[in-house]
Amino acid sequence: MKILRSYICGRWHEASSGFVPLVDPSTEEVLAQASSEGVDFAAVLDHARERGGPALRSLTFAQRGALLKEMSKVLRDHRDELLDLSRRNNGTTKPDGSFDVDGASGTLAYYAALSKSLGDRHSLVEGEGVQLAKTEGFWAQHILVPRRGVALHINAFNFPAWGFAEKAACALLAGMPVITKPATATALTTERSIELIVEAGILPEGALQLIIGSTGDLLDRLGPQDVMAFTGSADTARRLRNRPNLMAANTRVNVEADSLNAAVLGPDVDPGEGSATFGLFLKDVVREITQKAGQKCTAVRRILAPADRIGAVQDALISRLGAVVTGNPADAAVTMGPVATEQQLRDAEEGVAELARTARLVHGTGKRIDGMGTPAGKGFFFGPTLLRADDARHAGAVHEREVFGPVATLLAYDASAAAASEIAALGGGMLVTSVYSDDAGWVGDFLENGGGAAGRVYVGSESSAADAPGSGAALPQALHGGPGRAGGGEELGGLVGVKLYLQRVAVQGSRTLVNDVTGVSA
């Protein structure tokens, strides 16, 4: 039985007890076991702070970017192997695995490229200097310097490669050493990714450590210069953030949590075959329900259609969802894999039962199904599921419970941008809202009324139909994070995500001295 190892203090640590199994969700075969027993978390932190931090800070942004480029390359060079691990441990089809694995190498490559614009500097200069007195004898310049602690990354089970990489790219570029902790149940792809990076000897010692299994007393040891970035459920986020030491030290915490993302069909879009915008809406929404079996924080959970179009929209969606083949991705005919764990399967079943109190099931069973390409009764399969709620403003759990599977609910609205944005905002804060319309005035109204309820607004239109990747893609150039229920965090978005790991400092003094010490040329 393969034992997953942690990479700590410059060596691989293999536990000898306390194991939990990693399972193939298509076959329920046990693939490996994992435990962090025996890890000395104080030593892990010391190693990051005393070795990794100084080593990274001695490099410039451009030099750190060059390391990210090598990390990207090594993941890309082992793409097939990582896709295979993702299929086995996460139950992903090849496109779904690629969304994770290529997302990881692509994000690293993006930040490598971005680093070139940051140059051979150890701090970033922000904005123009400003004169604060009648003469240049008192002046201020904002700079951003690396925080002198560690970046602890606690990732979700659904993106074992991208989740690690998107967080690590920003922290390493900023000059902070990373301790990354994948969800244990699907850690196979992460462990191998880190192993490839370690074997390639890319990073300075202490810059990247991996914890497989529980984090023990690690969180209780974080302090004022550390950053914790968490992706996962709102409940877990609350438990993590609430610790007395994090509160006392105001440790910077970034959370990406539940998000009841909405897709809104504009009233100008004709739900027929002739409309490119409707075609994009259908393609996107079906993808955002079924990709990774709906296990994406950016998946579409609510679909808003004008009341007089909702029947046609429902029919079109059911027709597409009915063509999805759920099963073991090892079978070439399968287009959607299982959910990742038995727990996720139970949660999806319970979640649909809760939604069904205020909505009715119009497609799918709400229960586990057998999958293609695997023995009957085996595997955590849950078919595409569509519900419909007639009273959008009083749809209860539809606006409150994130069912983390291929599940969405149709809601009608009265065709006004105000109503659509108001209903979307009932989700309490989203990572992304998608709007499908060719009417810029209507989209502008929606944005003005409801834009602030989501960290990203994706507009699907005839003019984007050929190029748009779907609302679920968290591209490194655009903000990933939303207010409220979505966690209030900010990742990616170019430099926005890097700033999580930097401390803003206003440097004041005479203009000449300030320019001198901040490296601004006068």
Place this chain on the structure above:
Amino acid sequence: MKILRSYICGRWHEASSGFVPLVDPSTEEVLAQASSEGVDFAAVLDHARERGGPALRSLTFAQRGALLKEMSKVLRDHRDELLDLSRRNNGTTKPDGSFDVDGASGTLAYYAALSKSLGDRHSLVEGEGVQLAKTEGFWAQHILVPRRGVALHINAFNFPAWGFAEKAACALLAGMPVITKPATATALTTERSIELIVEAGILPEGALQLIIGSTGDLLDRLGPQDVMAFTGSADTARRLRNRPNLMAANTRVNVEADSLNAAVLGPDVDPGEGSATFGLFLKDVVREITQKAGQKCTAVRRILAPADRIGAVQDALISRLGAVVTGNPADAAVTMGPVATEQQLRDAEEGVAELARTARLVHGTGKRIDGMGTPAGKGFFFGPTLLRADDARHAGAVHEREVFGPVATLLAYDASAAAASEIAALGGGMLVTSVYSDDAGWVGDFLENGGGAAGRVYVGSESSAADAPGSGAALPQALHGGPGRAGGGEELGGLVGVKLYLQRVAVQGSRTLVNDVTGVSA
């Protein structure tokens, strides 16, 4: 007896019970009484959300800035009256009162001027648009939109005018309605400031409400689009932030808390009368100990001097501190007033006793003293107090307890920038660190090693000696906020402080549509 009133729901509310007294800290005369009994906090929030928010959002940034300019003017026009209230309720000398009152009108005026650069827009455009596909069919532009909730401002007792104004300026400019709550004990100046603004009819109804007294169940009613900004003690901050509803909704919270700011004398500075830099150091440090009787979150609490200079520094400081006249600011000879409340007096006494476990008193008594111009035994007077700790790295409470009075501790270091920054960082995160040196190389080293431990680094030098206002001045152009113990918050700093009240949104779609709906000209 004057009863302070809350301004809520478009009217003045006077409580009839539950009063606490407001006292002149120089004479212990009771000036007024205050209570929020009878305030319907749900109605206050509704009024802000349903009236104030829409009214402010219908204005552009430039229009909101024009309102700030009028607010600034009305405060400036009543400067003498406000200074008098400040003297009576806060015990401030005229310069100390001006630091608060003129700070308020100045900060409002600064943001009024800044608004002109933001223009006739309802959202801010951030950065350049970026192409996300091979064509312009998929594009992203970040914008910043007003959050659609309320800004609750809970301020500290030490800045009844500036504390209100610096927070309100940023929130109102961003387009968020404000509920402001001053510390009850010193609310006289705040109440009158709001009364002046209300009487002048400057703001749309619901844009600004005032709570005098306790906040009742107001905090329990905040949600995902709201912002709470708090200035005060770390303990109170923790209690406020920890509420289940704030955690569940990820309500945005900004904290400015304890800060053990350090002033560092560089090894190149000769502690003699001939050095302009040493002169600035002395002038600044004495001001930062005694201004507002040390009741500033930016006051100097620790003074680092090279070991071979510390004796001379101590002598020079004691000589200046000995010339301070503590007493009732109504007496023209007085240069330092009392602390603001009996509680503050007791805290200062207890604090110095705690510091004295690892440091020794070299100036002052550590106890209440009688003040000039007031009867013996009356008034909350605490003289300028200097301690000295011989082992800077093991000085216990010197790095941990913020004594909120005219109290600082001298510490020796070995003349290296690394040691100075390491000792300064023992404070666990500061609002400001000041460094006095003409050696740009040494200052650069300090900044690189220790800059990130503070949100602001103030460099005093010969070239700034004529113009520098002291490290304690939180100017609106430069960041006010620091990591760790200082709260991890970010206020002022030009647009930085405004962004606390804005939601960043990545708008994605075809370039033409994105530019159209975000108002970017192609």
